[in-house]
Amino acid sequence: MGELVTSERPASMDVVLLVLSFVALTNGATELLKNPDFESTSFSGNWVCQGCSLSSSSDSYHGHHSAKITQRHHNWAGLAQTINVSPGNRYIFSAHVKLLNMARGRMFHKVQVIVKETIHGHDTYLDLADSPKVRTDSGWVEVGFDFQVPNNLHQVYIYLQIAEPEVNYLVDSASFKLLPSDSNWKTEANARINNIRKAPITVNLHNLHGDGYQVEIQQTKSKFAFGSAVAADKIVDSTHRAYQQFFYDNFEWSVLGNALNGGKWNGVKVILTLTSQWPLYMLFVQKVLRSEVTICFGGLTGHIPDWIDGMGQSTLIQAMHTHINDVISRTRGSLEHWDVYNENLHGMYFEEHTGHANITMEMFNWIHQAEPGVKLFLNEYSVASSRQLTTAYKQQAVELKNAGVPLYGIGIQCHTNSHMDITTLKYRLDKIAEAGLPIWITEFTVNEANEGLKADALENMMTLFMSHPAVEGVLLWGFWDGQIWLPNSALATGSNVQPNAAGKRYQQLFHQTWRTHVTKSVTGSTVHATGFMGDYTLKIKHNGHTVKTQHFTLDKGGKTVTVNL
Missing domain, CATH: 2.60.120.260 (Galactose-binding domain-like)
Structure with a gap:
């Protein structure tokens, strides 16, 4: 990204x-x-x-x-x-x-x-x-x-x-x-959310002794990814406790942003320049649920580091291999996603300077060989917030998929404002989803000075993303006005990192609307519930005292939990 x-x-x-x-x-x-x-x-x-x-x-x-x-x-x-x-x-x-x-x-x-x-x-x-x-x-x-x-x-x-x-x-x-507008889109979207993001929970209780039992079903993590870009320096710096706490309280995925791109190779050579901060960032990665890193390569003219510009074809390819090995040697086992070749519909540097028309396919294969367990993504802008490359992006994903390239998913940078038309945005998501691959909104911002308009637009677009069966997660491109690309897109402001109207709306969606917290009195040996997919803690209480705690993961198809008291 x-x-x-x-x-x-x-x-x-x-x-x-x-x-x-x-x-x-x-x-x-x-x-x-x-x-x-x-x-x-x-x-x-x-x-x-x-x-x-x-x-x-x-x-x-x-x-x-x-x-x-x-x-x-x-x-x-x-x-x-x-x-x-x-x-x-x-x-x-x-x-x-x-x-x-x-x-x-x-x-x-x-x-x-x-x-x-x-x-x-x-x-x-x-x-x-x-x-x-x-x-x-x-x-x-x-x-x-x-x-x-x-x-x-x-x-x-x-x-x-x-x-x-x-x-x-x-x-x-x-x-x-x-392309007809749908005035009922939000009702339909919420119905889809209930259909595709939830699953049934059955709790079977054995050896109950009398009455007074309660079952508490508490969701601890979401299967749908809610995340944000973070500044690598601030997320590990003890002087930025409020910044860190807001992240930990409101997100479960992280992505390393572009704050420290000195000596960059379009964003990722930052890893090689972090020196003392990189081990601290790796400790942070281990604390959050999951993490991904920004681009491995990017072909935009004017964004290529001087130290590779002018290399011959064979020397450049060797430098690319060295770069992959250097980065993965520092991140192996820590990251779940890689954006392999970033914004490559906008730039052709590596095609032109290696002479390989299919260098994108080769990059995916090289990185997959170096670390097979990481999910690999394309990533592009102006494909959802703009119409210019929507169909071309879908076409590229189809070609890579049909060629057997180890492409897991499609990353979409979606930088918008409160005027974004929902019907149009849904059409573009549907078009890209025709590739038959998972979609991640890898950069999401609503750039709007009016906090009320921003909150409404944020809720509408997040609802659309959550309701789309191809979308697996949304990563905000920052959340604090003290560390963000577009200040008017911030969800939190000031030195204490306090949520604004849009931040409060996001918190309501993340902590309440799309989160499951159920407490039920036990009247028999079986308790039924429905919850959003993700990780859960189950507590059995008797007369107000916890007598049993179990953990489970709810996925599509539902979950039956057996509790022996």
Whole structure:
């Protein structure tokens, strides 16, 4: 997990999918495109090819035909269609693209989805989606976006373009549909939480002697991960007791933040520079339930340390191996997660400087070989809080999974504000979840100065995350205004680290709403309850005195606990 950054896109690697101008619903139809699957080989009245040649191909993603775009004379030449939509509504677009050839000297091409808005004769181009690492051996690649149509926009033009005119491509299974809002989403989300996060508990009691028994079922840890980034210096410094106590009281997972990134290799060489503090941090890791560490590698241009820049290909690969071994020698057995290659849709440093187009796969395999027990993740920003890379991120995860790479899960950096639309956020989570892998919200912030708005938005988004079956945990990207990237996202403030309105709302969710504490009087030999999955302490009391204590873990399928008194 790294800081939220922006980067320049390499203009020399553009495969562009342009979607121009948006329009009004037709007769309430679900699908707004004409001939969206290209099964009709007649393109009259549906698709046109501007500045290129359009034909039908039997090489298809679905069905029997696709559209083949060749003889392109300009970078803007490509497939197009006019449709209608309603102003103010949200829509989702998707299509599958297959490159037929690569431009000379290119390792990748970038597929983009761009929208042209024409309002009062003025054209505005919006880059709505990128797929930056597409090759011919990628096969069929999904591209897409979500988009809210401006209130004064009524007509649309969908335009597909590849920046390099010499590249030919196929298109199939296109779709343009309404994304309806759900005013009842929170009720539905809470119902899902009860369904997917809880399980039945049965306590069988033997050798009861008379009446006056009570059963106390107390949850001590949650299966769903609630965590936060911590500053490695402050979490082990005795002068920051209030900071430490707030963490221990309100979180069960930790991640080492970016506070000490001197001499960094995009965040993790910090481990090698901590010296005297690192053993203390390892003691802290052993105190919390579970922990993960930030990125092992990151390919953003401008974020590569000087000491590796300029290395030859073989020297760089050896340095990468040395880095992995150095880090894991210090962390072995202490961490559960590694973010292997961070934000790699935004940067291609290691691909370009090693000459290995599949270096991401190799990194996963190297780290898995070095420490097989650690769960390995991708991690990326602008995939949930923004629409630009959502589909590309899902596509990358699918490709790694299908290639047999030891990828456990998908990390999502979700830096938002109180204006984040829940319907849109759920759509993006659903899209990424199509990869069929666990999702972790690895960096979560709600950057809002108004504490009431922040508290409400925090609760809504946490509820959505908790209710999504693919999401296994949420890690805040800091919690205290004295040590946080975005001060207006803090849950606690001041030298005493006191919770603000958003912090109190989080505490209510963590300690009460999504926590199980049950006390029941015993009227027979069996007690039934339902609880959130996680670790529990069970106490049997007789006339107010504890006579038996047992511990158990509640998972999917429920738990039966037998107590012999």
